[in-house]
Amino acid sequence: MAAETAHAAAAHGFDILPVVVLLAAAVVAVPLFKRLGLGSVLGYLAAGLVIGPFGLGLFSDPQSILHVAELGVVMFLFIIGLEMQPSRLWSMRGEIFGLGLVQVGVCIALLICVGLVLGFPAAQSFVAGTGFVLTSTAIVMQMLEERRALGLPKGRRIMAILLLEDLAIVPLLALVAFLAPGGAEVTLQQRLASVGIGLGAIAALVVAGRYALDPMFRLLGKARAREVMTAAALLVVLGAALLMQAAGLSMAMGAFLAGVLLSESSFRHQLEADVEPFRGVLLGLFFLGVGMALDLSVIAANWRLVAVSAVAYMVLKTIGIYGVARLFRAGHREALERAVLMAQGGEFAFVLYAAATGVGILDVTGDAILTATIIVSMAATPLLVIAHDRLVPKPAPSLEGMEAPENLSASVLLIGFGRFGQIVSQPLLARSCSITIIETNTDGIRDARDFGFKVHYGDGTRLDILHAAGAGEARLIAITVDDREASLKIAELVKAEFPLVPVIARAFDRGHAIELIHAGVDFQIRETLESALALGAKGLSLLDVDDEEVARVVENVRRRDAERFAIEITDGIYAGRDLIHGNVPVKGSGSA
Structure with a gap:
């Protein structure tokens, strides 16, 4: 029947069946092979073999x-x-x-x-x-x-x-x-x-x-x-x-x-x-x-x-x-x-x-x-x-020139010195706070050294490293690592072993923030929250909204977010999305 239909289509004009077959083969095979971890190229090759003259015979040339x-x-x-x-x-x-x-x-x-x-x-x-x-x-x-x-x-x-x-x-x-x-x-x-x-x-x-x-x-x-x-x-x-x-x-x-x-x-x-x-x-x-x-x-x-x-x-x-x-x-x-x-x-x-x-x-x-x-x-x-x-193992980072923490002592222990940790360190250094910094990214440590920072190689998820870095004597511990699971593990370990030391932490989204609070951190902030609010405020200014109204709107958004966040922590409810609820009605769907 399909052959008769294709023949009739060819007799009246362009035969679209081969195009449909090719597209269908690609749409089915490529996602399947990528899902199996075999890559898109092998998916295309396998699909071509199946529909070709030596497979189902849907194409002859x-x-x-x-x-x-x-x-x-x-x-x-x-x-x-x-x-x-x-x-x-x-x-x-x-x-x-x-x-x-x-x-x-x-x-x-x-x-x-x-x-x-x-x-x-x-x-x-x-x-x-x-x-x-x-x-x-x-x-x-x-x-x-x-x-x-x-x-x-x-x-x-x-x-x-x-x-x-x-x-x-x-x-x-x-x-x-x-x-x-x-x-x-x-x-x-x-x-x-x-x-x-x-x-x-x-x-x-x-x-x-x-x-x-x-x-x-x-x-x-x-x-x-x-x-x-x-x-x-x-x-x-x-x-x-x-x-x-x-x-x-x-x-x-x-x-x-x-x-x-x-x-x-x-x-x-x-x-x-x-x-x-x-x-x-x-x-x-x-x-x-x-x-x-x-x-x-x-x-x-x-x-x-x-x-x-x-x-x-x-x-x-x-x-x-x-x-x-x-x-x-x-x-x-x-x-x-x-x-x-x-x-x-x-x-x-x-x-x-x-x-x-x-x-x-x-x-x-x-x-x-x-x-x-x-x-x-x-x-x-x-x-x-x-x-x-x-089969080939991932390359182990070169530890040449790296210094492990040993009997260190400072008022602040900063764990993680990526793009977030570097900014966190600036106001602390501006007030002449003594800081011990540990990081596991060897390239990042070498780059920081070029800019005059003393960064030690150390894994914050290990208790012995935390002791050597002076976590017990620190007045503040800041967790700014670029790894969600590691951040949570460090927070749980620090609060269990050094309960009297205040801990501040970088959160990736609402769910991670709630997990950090349950782990006992004293303060957390989502990494994009304040920068996004600042960007939204600037957008309102460019739309000719006066400064007082901009400040009021942003504060209202921040307050509503904090209220909703408190409810989620208390009730254990989290929808899995980093959304600010109850602020802006969405057209056609009630309130967000």
Whole structure:
């Protein structure tokens, strides 16, 4: 019945059923896999396998979807380019052409050996190995984004390597043409011409980006037509990608360059907002297409070769990446994480293998086996990352230069010296109070030392540390740690062991404040209460409410909150939300 309906729909116009199936697969699989801790990439791959020609058979041609979905990778690189100002990119030149070039060279040398050991000709071994060297930009970038590591130095180094690999596709395609039967007959003049075309395309894009794009967006901005701005953003991305593709370069590289050229434009944030929805949908579609393209019949017929190849390539690539990272003085943890993230083959391998098949280096079966090997490695990467995160212990903080509290004595013991504790210390220091400060964040201790603060390393949840820090002799204990559970534990411990010492504490919300009061603290304050009231008061002032009325309204809000808070403490009632009850009627729902 569904097939007849789809056929009837196709006969009368656009067939919407495939779109619905793709969206449904993503909506069901991705939240499920993320809930299981397996990540969104593996969810897309699994969904694609289920609905593809080798699963339920709802799609018969995954390659057609992959061709469209590659635009997701293109747009992803455009957005990354928007974050990379030319000055920042220039500062990465050493990492791109140093670290990136060495990693690609070492991995090519290692991975060629796999094909040679398995008995394949040198040309086929070269193509198979170099294809696997080209890491999946889509998978690695997605995982860096999920791990919030894109802006960190280790994320920047991985991105530099990925950029070099994007550049490497150009000479690799030229080498494929040279290795092809009769490829050596291609003249030097023809090779120089292809290189010149590529450089000319890059120069044209740079000139257009520098002198044409910003004026164009300024002109369109005056028209105040949001849909035209969105169309222009897509035009820039796809136009740059098309130009690079026509010149024999990668589409992703063109989009990245366009993003870099627009990174200092005043319209950068607008462009990012316009392209982001398309990027997300198309990138998900790309992973779905990769899952569909996993030919289970090829794997079943050649499962030993696929398994051996995938394991050998991933192990050797991991060793190569780790070794190069250590050579460039990366720490063990960073080197291992980089090796696990980049162990798979990537989407550019499909391009390289297709080119090799087209010129006769690979046959159709060889292309299918290598493609299956790449996809298996892509599907295995999220599992490897999960295993890495669970098996590799979290780094212990370096205690070099740290001083533990020992027989200290001061009028105030401040536990926690983060953003809240630092502000609390200011009025105490202004009145010349002697303060002992303990903190467990070693980086924070070192930073505080640079500003002249003496901070000791110590865990306030341990009774021996509290004794050593002078809690028994203190006239006041302030709990300002940035950890809800630790704060409550410290409060209970302090009031049990030092009941005569007044305790003040930072609360995160109403529920935490009530818990602290039950633990016996003498005073607590929600960390956002007074700042939020001050901000609301300023808002009223900007709305031309006179100062006396502002003060009256704020005091009324504070009084009502205190009354409600007292009732909650007495009755043990807490709704689980940090709301100020009974102050402002909510339209359509009575009073709040």
